[in-house]
Amino acid sequence: MHSPASLDVILELRGLYVKIGQVMSSRADFVPRQYVDCFHTLQDSVPPWEKERIEAIVRASLESCQGVELEDVFVDIGEVLGSASIGQVHKATLTQQYGGGEVAIKVMHPSAETTFRNDFKVFRTLCKVALPGWDPILRELELQMMTEANNLQCVRKNMAKSPYSNSVRIPQPMIELCSKNVLVMDYLSGKKLAVAIEEELASILGGDIGMARKVLKAKQQTLFESKDVSGKCKQRFMQQLSDILGELNEDMTNAQKGVNALRLVTMTRNARKKLALLLDATGYQIFHDGVYNGDPHPGNILVLDDGRLGLIDYGQTRRLTKHDRLALAGVVAALGKPMRNVHEIANAMREFGFQSRYNNDANMADFAALYFDSDAAGKKLGYATPQKYLQHLNSIDPMIQVPDAAVFVARTSFLFRGLGALLQQQLHTSTHWRKHAMKTIATDGNGRSAVYNLGLTPFFED
Numbered sequence: 001m002h003s004p005a006s007l008d009v010i011l012e013l014r015g016l017y018v019k020i021g022q023v024m025s026s027r028a029d030f031v032p033r034q035y036v037d038c039f040h041t042l043q044d045s046v047p048p049w050e051k052e053r054i055e056a057i058v059r060a061s062l063e064s065c066q067g068v069e070l071e072d073v074f075v076d077i078g079e080v081l082g083s084a085s086i087g088q089v090h091k092a093t094l095t096q097q098y099g100g101g102e103v104a105i106k107v108m109h110p111s112a113e114t115t116f117r118n119d120f121k122v123f124r125t126l127c128k129v130a131l132p133g134w135d136p137i138l139r140e141l142e143l144q145m146m147t148e149a150n151n152l153q154c155v156r157k158n159m160a161k162s163p164y165s166n167s168v169r170i171p172q173p174m175i176e177l178c179s180k181n182v183l184v185m186d187y188l189s190g191k192k193l194a195v196a197i198e199e200e201l202a203s204i205l206g207g208d209i210g211m212a213r214k215v216l217k218a219k220q221q222t223l224f225e226s227k228d229v230s231g232k233c234k235q236r237f238m239q240q241l242s243d244i245l246g247e248l249n250e251d252m253t254n255a256q257k258g259v260n261a262l263r264l265v266t267m268t269r270n271a272r273k274k275l276a277l278l279l280d281a282t283g284y285q286i287f288h289d290g291v292y293n294g295d296p297h298p299g300n301i302l303v304l305d306d307g308r309l310g311l312i313d314y315g316q317t318r319r320l321t322k323h324d325r326l327a328l329a330g331v332v333a334a335l336g337k338p339m340r341n342v343h344e345i346a347n348a349m350r351e352f353g354f355q356s357r358y359n360n361d362a363n364m365a366d367f368a369a370l371y372f373d374s375d376a377a378g379k380k381l382g383y384a385t386p387q388k389y390l391q392h393l394n395s396i397d398p399m400i401q402v403p404d405a406a407v408f409v410a411r412t413s414f415l416f417r418g419l420g421a422l423l424q425q426q427l428h429t430s431t432h433w434r435k436h437a438m439k440t441i442a443t444d445g446n447g448r449s450a451v452y453n454l455g456l457t458p459f460f461e462d
Contacts, residue, residue: 003038010039011047014109016119018046018085022297048083054090054107061182073098073177077105082299086112086315087145091187104171106183108145145183149173151291151317152185158289164281168309188312190304193278193419197271204263272425277309279416279432286409287329287436290320294408296415316408324405326445327352328372329437335373336434340365353403360397367393371410373430375417386414 010017021039048054055077059070066073075093082089087108094100156170171185178184191199202212278301285292293300295316302310320328330348334341345368346361356364369377370389378389393399413429420427 003034006035007038007041013119014046014085014112014115016085016115016123019295022085022299046083046085046088048080048088049109051077051080051090054088057107058105058182061179062177065179066177071095074105084299092184098174098177102187103174104185104187106145106148106185108181144180146178146180148313148315148317149175149178149183149185151314154291155285155289155293155311155314155317158285158291159281162281162284162288164277164284166308167277168281168311169304170311170314188302188304188310190302190310192299193271193274193301193303193309194298196303197267200267201264204260204267274303274309275416275420275425275427276432278311278419279427279429280436281309281311282412282416283429283433283436286320286412287325287332287433287440290322290325292318292320292412294318294412296412298419301419318408320405320409322444324403325440327403328405328409329440329445331368332372332430332433332437333441335368335430336428336437345369352406353401354399354406355401356397356399358397363393363397367399369430371406372413372433374426374428376426376428 007021010021024035024039055070058074058077062068062070062073073095075095078091078093080088081091081104087106089104089106092103092105094103150173152171152173153175156172159165159168159170162168169188171188173186174184190196198209198212198216201215202209205211205215278296282292282296293311293314293316295313296311300311300313302312304310327348331345331352334345334348342365343361346364349364349368354364354367356367366377370386370393375386375389378386378392381389381392383389383392416429417427
């Protein structure tokens with residue numbers, strides 16, 4: 001009963017509170033289910049500003065930065081594609097003078113920068129008191145569309161040279177039309193990954209979107225409530241699915257039921273392939289390029305009409321130095337081994353810059369798994385949420401220093417695990433990232449061991 005009121009407060013405050021609501025909506029184990037469902041709209045459906053205000057911002061940007069009129073560039077500015085914490089995106093059509101075709105225009109909301117800066121001051125103070133290890137996540141504030149345009153250009157160029165160039169698409173920005181408040185880029189035609197899965201399931205269930213959502217919620221709930229992290233909880237879910245499908249037309253023949261079962265299996269397999277591709281492409285960005293999206297919530301991941309993945313919204317792009325990449329690679333490579341060595345993981349964490357009060361190796365290794373692998377260990381011990389498990393680990397040996405470079409990578413891992421829950425899959429990000437980590441160590445790690453074996457914490461460049 002309180003979730004709608006909480007959503008109203010977030011929408012009134014906007015700014016950073018919308019961003020926090022997005023994170024909460026991505027992990028059903030962070031908050032009660034009713035809040036997750038209610039906050040889901042914050043991913044890309046925040047009530048938008050009036051079209052007239054958006055057109056005025058675009059017009060002022062074009063006149064002041066490019067010296068052209070809005071009508072010279074756009075035939076029209078159309079429907080709202082999405083609206084979230086910082087701005088909103090509209091579909092638009094270019095004039096022939098600018099090549100014609102459809103583009104997406106991202107416009108910063110009026111007063112967004114001021115609102116965010118004030119919000120960050122409040123949360124930074126809170127972090128210093130209550131969560132000092134996570135202060136780095138609030139240390140930087142970059143709210144310029146031109147910066148995001150440059151980020152898109154950089155990531156797009158990197159992906160074009162990667163093994164994922166034919167399966168992942170990044171929007172191409174039109175730099176000459178971008179400014180501090182406006183970003184013009186390719187329009188990617190597709191649907192959010194979660195929506196695509198939901199609609200495909202609805203098709204299997206005779207077009208019943210309500211039933212599809214019920215099935216997916218049952219999958220999520222089974223995963224979140226189960227302490228069995230070995231995969232055997234699938235049996236419980238299949239019984240739930242059988243009960244749900246029993247609510248459908250009882251006259252359905254066995255042949256029809258068999259076809260639907262086969263379509264369900266195929267849908268799940270294809271969705272998991274998309275998720276694996278997402279993790280692999282992001283792992284490549286982190287370890288090979290050192291440039292990645294630090295905010296990959298479900299609203300930023302599309303399934304395009306041609307079947308490729310579309311990755312959008314690079315406003316929170318993060319960059320890792322060579323030292324960062326190598327240190328992180330050491331942790332992930334150790335975590336991803338079939339037989340883990342607690343002392344190896346703990347040493348890799350300390351080399352990265354993590355410090356705990358009592359230097360407990362086993363506890364440090366558990367921290368590493370929580371940050372960069374999965375929530376499995378906490379569930380196995382009976383902790384309902386990652387936060388409760390984190391409190392447990394801190395009660396044994398408090399973490400007193402977390403390197404800045406680790407914070408957004410850990411956040412990315414957490415967000416991906418939330419997305420994995422949609423597919424009733426207990427994700428282990430280190431499993432997907434280990435091959436990239438190993439390659440980074442092999443290609444960029446010359447001289448690394450000699451430095452780290454001195455027991456020194458590496459200097460991380462700004």
